[in-house]
Amino acid sequence: MVIGSKDRLAEFADHLCARFAVEQRGPRRIVPAGKGSVGVVWRLETGAARYAVKEFLWGLQESEVDREVAFRDLTADAGIRSPANIPSVDGGYLVRLPPEPDGRLVRVYEWLDGTPVRAGQVPELVGEVLGRMHALEAPPVNAPDPWYSTSPDEATWSALVATASRAGADWTGELVAALPRILDLAAVTAELPTDTPRLLHLDLQPSNLLMVGGQLAVLDWDGTDTGSPERELGFVLAHWHLVDGAVDAPGAARMVRGYQDSGGEARLHGLSSFGMRIATHLNYVLCQAELALDTDADPATRHTALQRTRRSLARLPSRPELAALLHAGQRRA
Structure with missing residues (x-):
């Protein structure tokens, strides 16, 4: 999926909503939220509900994701705050964008609003x-x-x-x-x-x-x-x-x-x-x-x-x- 035009963005949002267990609470909208060395981050809005979407630039294995999810959940149970992982409708956490099998991999997370922290603080x-x-x-x-x-x-x-x-x-x-x-x-x-x-x-x-x-x-x-x-x-x-x-x-x-x-x-x-x-x-x-x-x-x-x-x-x-x-x-x- 080549993302860029308004129609492509709408298609992207529809695909995410169909493949992940997100709340359907209103009109869908997706906007860029950042880019790092491993992927592009988007914000998905479905009415009042908001999610972080990471589109990976490189390959990723299901085993790596399972390891990360398990550790994040372990720390969350211990009281450490972090965005929840949103599962796909199939129960996994990693979905490939069309056209398959060559589309990029994506994951969805809870969106958190907060204040960035700089080096030396807290x-x-x-x-x-x-x-x-x-x-x-x-x-x-x-x-x-x-x-x-x-x-x-x-x-x-x-x-x-x-x-x-x-x-x-x-x-x-x-x-x-x-x-x-x-x-x-x-x-x-x-x-x-x-x-x-x-x-x-x-x-x-x-x-x-x-x-x-x-x-x-x-x-x-x-x-x-x-x-x-x-x-x-x-x-x-x-x-x-x-x-x-x-x-x-x-x-x-x-x-x-x-x-x-x-x-x-x-x-x-x-x-x-x-x-x-x-x-x-x-x-x-x-x-x-x-x-x-x-x-x-x-x-x-x-x-x-x-x-x-x-x-x-x-x-x-x-x-x-x-x-x-x-x-x-x-x-x-």
């Missing part, structure tokens, strides 16, 4: 949410995804530089200048986690939290997977309290206090505690850079990937910054 509440998730000790259901733990090796980066140079990419110099820091950070991820792996959210960054009625609501559970609680703690700490090279030491200490006071048992032991933050950042840089160089991708996609590549290269953390954040997190105000 550190105790962020820590509390993470601590309550970890206290559930949800058992892993699969092996960890290397995306969260393993950084690309030096040969991969050398190949990327060569490809960018041959293509005449004007950002090649930025990549070459960043290589020493990239390789230094990659060395930090070589140390494997030693704590017990759990089923985790793995993407608790500011864009995935919303303040709803004085309570934090957790969004975007698509990354739910097996991981290290210690490294998720480091990941969240770095996303919230290390921004553009500035370490928010008081906020970091308050976040860790909220985490521990709500039952979180992970502890920061060294720079390797930030291994997930480093690995995901470097893998993201590589993924976006390769997409920016992909001549088979459409121009708009390549342009967006280029912007993301440059922004991610400019925001690489350093060892001294991570060391300062580690010290702040270990102090626990």
Whole structure:
């Protein structure tokens, strides 16, 4: 289904209403609500009822969705706020748009109205949410995804530089200048986690939290997977309290206090505690850079990937910054 015209949007809304268990309370309307690296978000209105619709740009397995739904429901039972998953009329949660079998996959969720949360805000509440998730000790259901733990090796980066140079990419110099820091950070991820792996959210960054009625609501559970609680703690700490090279030491200490006071048992032991933050950042840089160089991708996609590549290269953390954040997190105000 190619979405764009008014008629196509109406067809899109009709298809969703026919395939998902949504309330039919009035005229149907669907409007764009946002776009991320994995999909496009729409708002579906059926009279007074409203829903969030995610149209995925990449493939997705039913088993991945089932894992995410189960973990989200487990945390909801523990009192953590999040949008409910809306099932299809067949009882599943994933539906393919026409024309099948090549149409994009979509999911539908409860729509939540709230206030966006910025990095550095409400550190105790962020820590509390993470601590309550970890206290559930949800058992892993699969092996960890290397995306969260393993950084690309030096040969991969050398190949990327060569490809960018041959293509005449004007950002090649930025990549070459960043290589020493990239390789230094990659060395930090070589140390494997030693704590017990759990089923985790793995993407608790500011864009995935919303303040709803004085309570934090957790969004975007698509990354739910097996991981290290210690490294998720480091990941969240770095996303919230290390921004553009500035370490928010008081906020970091308050976040860790909220985490521990709500039952979180992970502890920061060294720079390797930030291994997930480093690995995901470097893998993201590589993924976006390769997409920016992909001549088979459409121009708009390549342009967006280029912007993301440059922004991610400019925001690489350093060892001294991570060391300062580690010290702040270990102090626990």
